[in-house]
Amino acid sequence: MKAFEVVVARNSRHAVALLAERVPTAKVKVIAGGTDLMADLKFAPSSHAPDVVVDISRADDLRHISMTDAGLSIGALVTHTEIMRSPVIRDLFPALLDAAHTIGAVQTRNLGTLGGNLVTAVPSVDSGPTLVALDARVTLLSPAGQRAMPLADFFVGPRKTALKPDELLVDILIPRENLGKPACFLKFGLRKGQALALVNVAASFWVDWDRNVFVAPRIALGAVAPKVIHASSAQAYLEGRAIEPAAMAEAGRLAVGDAKPINDFRASAEYRRDLIAVLSRRALEGAYALAQSKRSGKVAGGLQASRRGER
Ligand SMILES: Cc1cc2nc3c(=O)[nH]c(=O)nc-3n(C[C@H](O)[C@H](O)[C@H](O)COP(=O)(O)OP(=O)(O)OC[C@H]3O[C@@H](n4cnc5c(N)ncnc54)[C@H](O)[C@@H]3O)c2cc1C
Known part of the structure; x- marks a missing residue:
């Protein structure tokens, strides 16, 4: 591993100042939990290795889970374990x-942050589908100020995001209009734990209970395209349609056409297409079950958590 300088940021503004100072003349990387970056550093060819690493792990202003006028704001440094423990x-x-619980093992979840997970932008990123299905937005901070964009646009391709070298991801916002929107995340890997997703899916929608129809349906797919995508034709099909098992199954079939799964040593494209159809349908069923339990006043706690008996 090539030697590099480490500079420690006191807070997000300090981190951005450090980036502004160093980026013009050096290869600079940010480190949060380090679960991805340390592996990258170990194996990166020296031409790609950074000269400077800006450590943001002590920037406590990035560690919040808070309700704002705009919606639920989750700081980039919030770990997967903190997400799992958050009552809100x-x-x-x-x-x-549920998505956080599927990421790596306890040690990875204790160190790994939501921001780091999203910035790595691997197609199978497990935090991605649920946040995309909830129309989450990300806030990026640079010396020029703040800009925000939908998470779906932040992902550009495999390991590529819209982040500029002098920008920091500071928070993830789930907009106010989607607070409490019933959603369900499902992941299928080759093992129960410590597995990359062959396919991961999240579905969300509101229910118009008078007409029992889908309102603002979203299906987001991971690991079956260069980045997390909306299953747009499935979403368009469901909007305003009666909530019935046949409609959910058809949306699953349509979602297959929205994806571009690959063949690799983990699974064939054909197998992944079958998974997309099944998991999309099941995610819709899960979101509907949650909507019904919320309506009847039963406490929700995560579909997979309830299956594990953890509710
Ligand atoms: C054993 C193991 C198992 C794993 N299993 C899974 C899994 O099942 N599912 C899954 O999705 N991931 C998995 N991961 C990947 C990883 O743990 C997560 O992506 C984690 O959330 C990364 O967060 P981090 O804070 O450790 O990021 P870091 O390693 O610190 O950083 C990752 C990248 O993001 C950049 N970065 C971090 N924070 C910011 C920020 N705020 N602004 C700008 N850039 C930033 C860094 O420069 C770096 O390029 C696994 C990793 C390991 C080692």
Whole structure:
């Protein structure tokens, strides 16, 4: 591993100042939990290795889970374990808790941050689908100020995001209009734990209970395209349609056409297509089950958490 300088940021503004100072003349990387970056550094060819690493792990202003006028704001430094332990997230978005629980093992979840997970932008990123299905936005900070964009646009391709070298991801916002929107996340890997997703899916929608129809349906797919994508034709098909098992199954079939799964040593494209159809349908069923239990006043706690008996 090539030697590099480490500079420690006191807070997000300091981190951005350090980036502004160093980026013009050096290869600079940010480190949060380090679960991805340390592996990259170990194996990176020296031409790609950074000269400077800006450590943001002590920037406590990035560590919040807070309700704002705009919605639920989750700081980039919040770890997967903190997401799993957050009563607000458990109440409003149990699917996020389910997604966090599937990431690596305890040690990875204790160190790994939401921001780091999203910036790595691997197609199978497990935090991605639920947040995309909830129309989450990300806030980026640079010396020029702040800009925000939908998470779906932040992901550009495999390991590529819209982040500029002097920008820091500071928070992830789930907009106010989606607070409590029923959502469900499902992941299928080759093992129960410590597995990359062959396919991961999240679905969310509101229910118009008078007409029992889908309102603002979203299906987000991971690991089956260069980045996390909306299953746009499935979403368009469901909007305003009666909530019935046949409609959910058809949306699953349509979602297959929205994806571009690959053949690799883990699974064939054909197998992944079958998974997309099945998991999309099941995620819709899960979101509907959650909507029904919320309506009847039963406490929600995550579909997979309830299957594990952890509710
Ligand atoms: C054994 C193991 C198992 C894993 N299993 C899974 C899994 O099942 N699912 C899954 O999705 N991931 C998995 N991961 C990947 C990883 O743990 C997560 O992506 C984690 O959330 C990364 O967060 P981090 O804070 O450790 O990021 P770091 O390693 O610190 O950083 C990752 C990248 O993001 C950049 N970065 C970090 N924070 C910011 C920020 N705020 N602003 C700008 N850039 C930033 C860094 O420069 C770096 O390029 C696994 C990793 C390991 C080692």
